[in-house]
Amino acid sequence: MLAPDTMRLCNNAISSLFLAAAVQLLSAQQPPAQPPGAQSPPLTVDRDPVRSPDGDSPAPQPVIKKGEGYVLHTDVEEVVLNASVLDGNRLVQDLKKENFQVFEDGVQQKIISFQHSDLPVSIALVVDNSGSMSRKRPSVNKSAVDLIQASNPQDETFVVNFSDEAMLDQEFTSDVNKLRSGLGHIESRGGTALFDAVAASADKLVADAKRPKQVLILITDGEDNASTGYTLEQTIHRVQQLSGPVIYSIGLLFGDEMSRAEVRHARRALELLSTDTGGMAFFPKSIEQVDQIAAEVARDIRNQYTLGYHSTKPTTESGFRHVTVAAEGKGGAKLTVRTRTGYFPVARVVKQSPPAAR
Numbered sequence: 001m002l003a004p005d006t007m008r009l010c011n012n013a014i015s016s017l018f019l020a021a022a023v024q025l026l027s028a029q030q031p032p033a034q035p036p037g038a039q040s041p042p043l044t045v046d047r048d049p050v051r052s053p054d055g056d057s058p059a060p061q062p063v064i065k066k067g068e069g070y071v072l073h074t075d076v077e078e079v080v081l082n083a084s085v086l087d088g089n090r091l092v093q094d095l096k097k098e099n100f101q102v103f104e105d106g107v108q109q110k111i112i113s114f115q116h117s118d119l120p121v122s123i124a125l126v127v128d129n130s131g132s133m134s135r136k137r138p139s140v141n142k143s144a145v146d147l148i149q150a151s152n153p154q155d156e157t158f159v160v161n162f163s164d165e166a167m168l169d170q171e172f173t174s175d176v177n178k179l180r181s182g183l184g185h186i187e188s189r190g191g192t193a194l195f196d197a198v199a200a201s202a203d204k205l206v207a208d209a210k211r212p213k214q215v216l217i218l219i220t221d222g223e224d225n226a227s228t229g230y231t232l233e234q235t236i237h238r239v240q241q242l243s244g245p246v247i248y249s250i251g252l253l254f255g256d257e258m259s260r261a262e263v264r265h266a267r268r269a270l271e272l273l274s275t276d277t278g279g280m281a282f283f284p285k286s287i288e289q290v291d292q293i294a295a296e297v298a299r300d301i302r303n304q305y306t307l308g309y310h311s312t313k314p315t316t317e318s319g320f321r322h323v324t325v326a327a328e329g330k331g332g333a334k335l336t337v338r339t340r341t342g343y344f345p346v347a348r349v350v351k352q353s354p355p356a357a358r
């Protein structure tokens with residue numbers, strides 16, 4: 001029989017072997033570390049995490065055999081454009097399908113669907129809640145509620161308040177009182193993670209909205225200084241990748257709280273976010289002008305044309321596709337058309353019914 005000390009040594013050796021094996025097994029099961037910028041901080045619901053966007057391009061879809069119940073569509077789905085048409089500063093509301101031309105990468109496309117009506121919209125109301133907004137929020141909240149009340153009563157809206165992180169303070173609803181309550185969650189503090197908030201809100205719109213037409217209304221008083229997941233360019237890419245919402249930005253850049261360089265950077269970011277997605281950026285000179293701008297945004301949303309076409313290119317040709325829309329008024333007058341600048345094609349996997357059993 002082995003001596004007690006020898007038995008202890010043997011037991012210790014066996015325990016060490018088991019421990020090493022367990023550590024190796026756990027390490028093998030751990031997912032690889034994510035590269036910086038691959039995923040943004042989560043959009044948070046009442047301080048509980050929900051789905052967050054990931055900044056990478058969608059993975060190519062595999063071709064799945066029809067016998068397994070799926071088929072990969074290699075043709076592009078209908079590309080839908082929401083377009084505002086202006087003659088100077090006046091919205092033009094009497095055009096027909098034949099007044100429009102759509103071009104993708106310079107090639108004219110056939111318009112297969114056309115609509116000009118006050119369609120219900122899914123809206124993301126994304127409002128800066130950083131420390132510098134504390135005195136502005138009461139007026140901003142009133143204008144935001146006025147905007148919703150001036151919109152289609154069948155619209156659905158959710159509220160995101162953001163500072164260092166984005167908080168979903170009201171889920172999709174058409175109840176103005178609930179939206180007013182969500183906007184009332186004012187804890188003005190911290191920095192401005194604007195890009196992360198926009199990307200997460202766009203992702204939620206695409207994932208959860210019941211309306212095909214989607215809008216993101218962004219209200220802020222500064223430039224991004226706290227995002228950890230997205231840069232400006234990555235945020236625009238993300239929205240375009242999702243064929244995501246039209247973004248309307250309201251930049252409260254008046255006052256002496258920012259330097260000229262900071263104002264210039266903030267203005268450029270809001271202009272790019274809006275123009276590249278087909279929206280507009282507004283820069284009131286005082287808080288009193290926000291209500292007027294909110295009414296203009298509501299009017300613009302309710303008077304857009306919706307155009308649809310099938311691309312002449314298959315989805316197997318990857319990469320960003322530039323889109324332009326031209327419109328002519330009476331007598332061939334050239335009009336200004338505002339719509340998104342393009343999109344990324346994504347192949348679609350469609351569930352099919354399995355073959356019937358014999």
